[in-house]
Amino acid sequence: MTSVNAQIKRGSAELAVLTLLAEHPLHGYEIAKQIEAQTGGVLCFDMASLYPMLHRLERKNWVKAEWKTLSNGRRRRCYRLTPSGRKQIAPLRAEWRAFFQALERVTGFQNA
Amino acid sequence: MPDWKQIVRKNLRVLRACSPELTEELAAHLEDSYEALLCEGMSPEVAFQRAMGPIEGRRRVWLVMRFLKEELMTRFIREAALPALLTSAAACFFHWALALDHVRSSVIWLVGGQLPLWWWCLLPIFGALGALLSRRKRGSRAQRIAASLVPSAIMGILILLLFAIGFTLSGLVNHFGSVSARVESLGVGPPGFVVIPAFFSLMGAGIAEVSTKKFGRLT
Numbered sequence A: 001m002t003s004v005n006a007q008i009k010r011g012s013a014e015l016a017v018l019t020l021l022a023e024h025p026l027h028g029y030e031i032a033k034q035i036e037a038q039t040g041g042v043l044c045f046d047m048a049s050l051y052p053m054l055h056r057l058e059r060k061n062w063v064k065a066e067w068k069t070l071s072n073g074r075r076r077r078c079y080r081l082t083p084s085g086r087k088q089i090a091p092l093r094a095e096w097r098a099f100f101q102a103l104e105r106v107t108g109f110q111n112a
Numbered sequence B: 001m002p003d004w005k006q007i008v009r010k011n012l013r014v015l016r017a018c019s020p021e022l023t024e025e026l027a028a029h030l031e032d033s034y035e036a037l038l039c040e041g042m043s044p045e046v047a048f049q050r051a052m053g054p055i056e057g058r059r060r061v062w063l064v065m066r067f068l069k070e071e072l073m074t075r076f077i078r079e080a081a082l083p084a085l086l087t088s089a090a091a092c093f094f095h096w097a098l099a100l101d102h103v104r105s106s107v108i109w110l111v112g113g114q115l116p117l118w119w120w121c122l123l124p125i126f127g128a129l130g131a132l133l134s135r136r137k138r139g140s141r142a143q144r145i146a147a148s149l150v151p152s153a154i155m156g157i158l159i160l161l162l163f164a165i166g167f168t169l170s171g172l173v174n175h176f177g178s179v180s181a182r183v184e185s186l187g188v189g190p191p192g193f194v195v196i197p198a199f200f201s202l203m204g205a206g207i208a209e210v211s212t213k214k215f216g217r218l219t
Helices: A006-023 A028-038 A047-059 A081-105 B004-011 B013-017 B020-039 B045-055 B057-099 B101-111 B115-136 B143-168 B175-185 B190-215
Strands: A063-069 A075-081
Touching: A006 A028, A006 A063, A006 A075, A006 B115, A028 A047, A028 A075, A028 B020, A028 B143, A028 B190, A047 A075, A047 B020, A047 B045, A047 B057, A075 B020, B004 B020, B004 B045, B013 B020, B013 B057, B013 B190, B020 B045, B045 B057, B057 B115, B057 B143, B057 B190, B115 B143, B115 B190, B143 B190
Parallel strands: none
Antiparallel strands: A063 A075
C-alpha cells in the first residue's frame, strides 16, 4: 500500500469528505470507512484527523451535523452537505486537477 | 458491551471543555469500530483492545492535542480574542484621535468638558461592540464580558508593568512618588484608564446583553 504524505492527505481530505457527503448524509465512522474502502486504504482517517476536520467544515458551514436515531436505536451525529458546501466541490476539484496537471508536467508521473 | 461514553469521558477528560457532544460522538465512533472488529471475527477482548487504540498512549495525546488546537483555540480566537482585539483597536484609535490637537480643541470648543470624559462616553459603544461580536460567534457570557473588558485589562497590565519597572528603576526608594510622577508624565492614570473605562465598557456590554435578549435579532 502506498503511503501518502500527511500534507497532501490533509489537503485532499476536505474534498474527499465533501464529495462523499454530496451523495448522502453519513456519520463519522461511515465517512472514515467509506473513504478507506474507496481509496483502497491509501486515505484512512483516524479520530484525531477526522473529527477536527468535520467540525472545521461545520464551522465553515460547508456541512451541517444533526443527531439521528438509527434503526438499531443508537444515536449518531450525521453530517450532510449544505448548499454552501456543495458549491465548494467544483472549485476544490479544479484546484486539485490543476495541482496534479502541474505535477504531471514536472514529473511526467502519468507516463512513468 | 463496554460503556463507550464512560470510557471516552474517563480517557479524554480534558476534551469535555470542547463540547459535550464530542464525547458522545467519539464514543459512537469507538462503538462502531468495536462492533466492526467483532464482525470480523475477533474475540471481544482483542476487539476491545484494538478499538481502544486511538484513545490510548501516544495516540491519545495526539488526539487531545488536535482537538484542543482545532476546537478550543479556534473557538477562543473567534469567540473572545478577535472581538476583544477589535474592541481594543477601536478604543485605542478613538483615544488617539481625540488626543490629536485639532480634534481635541474642536471637541472641547464644541461640547466643552474634559477630553477623557468624551472618551469614556464612547467606551460603552466599544464594550457593546466586543460583546456583540462575541455573541455573534456564539461566545459564552464570560467570553462576551471578557471581549468588552479587554481594552481596560490591557491598560491595567501596562500600568502594572510600568509600576514594576518604576519600582526597579527607583530602587524601592521613594518609589510611590517617582513611579506616580513617571506614570502621570506618560499621561496614564490608573483610574482613568482602567477602572472607569472598565465600568463604561461593562455598561455597554450590559446594554448589548439586555437588548439582544429583548430583541433577539443579533444572535
